[in-house]
Amino acid sequence: MLRSPDRSLALYTVPAAAVLALLLTLLLPNNTRLWDALNRALPSATDRRVVLVGIDDASLRDYGRIGTWPRELYGQALRTLDQAGATAIGIDVLLSDPALNDSRLADAFSQPNVVLATAPGESGLLASPDWRSPTGISALNVSPDGVVRTFQTSYPTRDGTPGPSFARQLAVAAGSNVPLSTEPQLLRYSSPDHDRLPVIPFRDVVNGNVRYGDIQGKIVIIGLTATGSGAPSVRDVTGQTVAGAALQARAVSSLLSPPFTRLPQWLTALLAVATAITAVLARGMWGFALAMLTLAAAIPLWLGNILLPGVTLSYAAILGTALVVLERWWNLRNLSVRDPLTGFGNRVAFTRALEQRWATRAARPLGLLLVDLSGFRKVNEQYGLQAGDELLRDLSGRIMKHKRRGDLIFRWGPDEFAMLLDNASTQDMTLVTQRLQDSLDRLSYRDLHVRTSIGAARTSPDIQTPIDLVEAASRSRYRVKYQREQRG
Structure with a gap:
């Protein structure tokens, strides 16, 4: 029995849908805007194990420009935090230039639970060879639009070898098993929590004016938070300007949370091909409903820590629908010269x-x-x-x-x-x-x-x-x- 003419082009539209879906997967493997929207709409809970000690404007007024004050201040802050029972302490300030009193900090900067920051491209480059604390590269992945969406647990150094990131070293010092990888990981956005402990001023820590209960068992990050001080600041997924130290705290929180799983490219391609072919075989405008369904499916999967490329799959469904429309146009164009029965x-x-x-x-x-x-x-x-x-x-x-x-x-x-x-x-x-x-x-x-x-x-x-x-x-x-x- 012959096929009806309105179905005859399925022999061509189905393979075309598969090929176009494969090309779409190669051109659009990531759905950055979708994941940004989900990150903003479904923020992660603030990890209460991470505390930020901010070198704020008041601290700078007391001690002067950060590069000129005596480094014993860091030693005093470390002693306060250590006495309070901090699990791990990270100093997100680059201390690569030698100073006269660096040798006095050998004991404080040689503790295994203290992590010192190094500049991107450099690994283990510190002001004093006597410092034995682990080091981590203080870096984040800044997109071309100036937004930090991802970070890595490892960054390349000048000699080409991978160096651990600052956030990864802090998570390891706190007892987490985090492997080294240059694969970008999604930086979880945490909405402001008014019930959570605010940023602790650095000068209060130096002077010992902190409650030990706020520090005990916590992962503490010391970094610049002052405005207009030259502190590194970038934008997060909400468009807000955020201090680099605060984003490092989010990176540590992300590592302490269950990681997001990206679908392998072959699985994304298979889903895209299946979606496009389903839209072709469903006929009519069902492809648009399928497109909305793939976008909606990204929400529960996000909550399950799975990154579904819903936009890619949605476009695949729309491509399938476009092929159906093209087929309908072709059939209508030939309707006047073709017998519908045979x-x-x-x-x-x-x-x-x-x-x-x-x-x-x-x-x-x-x-x-x-x-x-x-x-x-x-x-x-x-x-x-x-x-x-x-x-x-x-x-x-x-x-x-x-x-x-x-x-x-x-x-x-x-x-x-x-x-x-x-x-x-x-x-x-x-x-x-x-x-x-x-x-x-x-x-x-x-x-x-x-x-x-x-x-x-x-x-x-x-x-x-x-x-x-x-x-x-x-x-x-x-x-x-x-x-x-x-x-x-």
């Missing part, structure tokens, strides 16, 4: 094809076969129109089996078909006609016998116009039909 061209298409090929008839002779079906009306009257349609599809399939390369088949009338043969010799005409007649002689429907008659004509010097060719084939068909009726 998928063959109609009489208008036959006239156009004959006129187009008529100019080359001298080099490539044209042959025309007209097939007439007798008994079709009885089938309709006795068994209904659906039975007649079934008979016509059977007849169409039999004619199609004898089509050669370059030949065209048309539905000439309600119970008539035409086959336009390309580059047909006299021998070709005889052979195709005989084989087609033998096939159609076995055609029947239930208990009703139907009969077919085939008329044939070929371009020659006697046939001057396309109308002459049609009339010659019609006369041949009538003769064959009359002779078969006379034989009974």
Whole structure:
């Protein structure tokens, strides 16, 4: 049974949807804007194990510019934090320039739970060789638009070897097992928590004016938070300008939380292909509903720490729908020249094809076969129109089996078909006609016998116009039909 013409292009649209979905996966592997929106709308809970000690404006007024004050202040702050029972302490201030009193800090800066920050590209470069505390590269991934969305647990150094990040070293010092990786990890956004301990001023820690209960068992980060002091500040996913030390605190909190899982590219590609093909096979506008569903699915998966590229899948569904629309347009464009039952061209298409090929008839002779079906009306009257349609599809399939390369088949009338043969010799005409007649002689429907008659004509010097060719084939068909009726 032949396919309905409105489904015929599925042989092309389904593979096209798969290819376009694969290309889309390569062009859009990450959904940054979607994940930004989810990060803002579904912020993570503030990790109460991380405390920020800010070198604020008041601290700078007391001690002067950060590069000029005595470094014993850090030692005093470390002693206060250590006495309060801090689990790990990170100093997010670069101490790579030597000072006269650096040797006095050897004991304070050689503790295993103290992490010292180093500049990006440098690993372990400190002011004094006597300092033995672990070091971490103080870096974050800043996007071209100036927003920090991701960070890494490892960054390359000048010699090409990977160096641990500051946040990773703090998480390890606190007892977490965090592997080194240059794969970007999503920085979890934490909305302000008014019930949480605010940033502790650095000068209060130096002077010992802190409650030990606020520090005990916590991971403490010391870093610049002063405004207008040259402290590194960037924007987070909300667009707010945030001090680098505060973002380092978020990075540590992210490492202490269950990590987000990115789908492997092959799985993303498979989902995109399946989505696009489903949109094509669903037909209609169902692809838009599928697009909305893939976007909505990103929400529960986000809560389960899975990053679903919902925008990529949504675009795949829309691509599938676009192919359906293109197919509908193509079918409507060809509706006036195509028979909806058999998928063959109609009489208008036959006239156009004959006129187009008529100019080359001298080099490539044209042959025309007209097939007439007798008994079709009885089938309709006795068994209904659906039975007649079934008979016509059977007849169409039999004619199609004898089509050669370059030949065209048309539905000439309600119970008539035409086959336009390309580059047909006299021998070709005889052979195709005989084989087609033998096939159609076995055609029947239930208990009703139907009969077919085939008329044939070929371009020659006697046939001057396309109308002459049609009339010659019609006369041949009538003769064959009359002779078969006379034989009974």
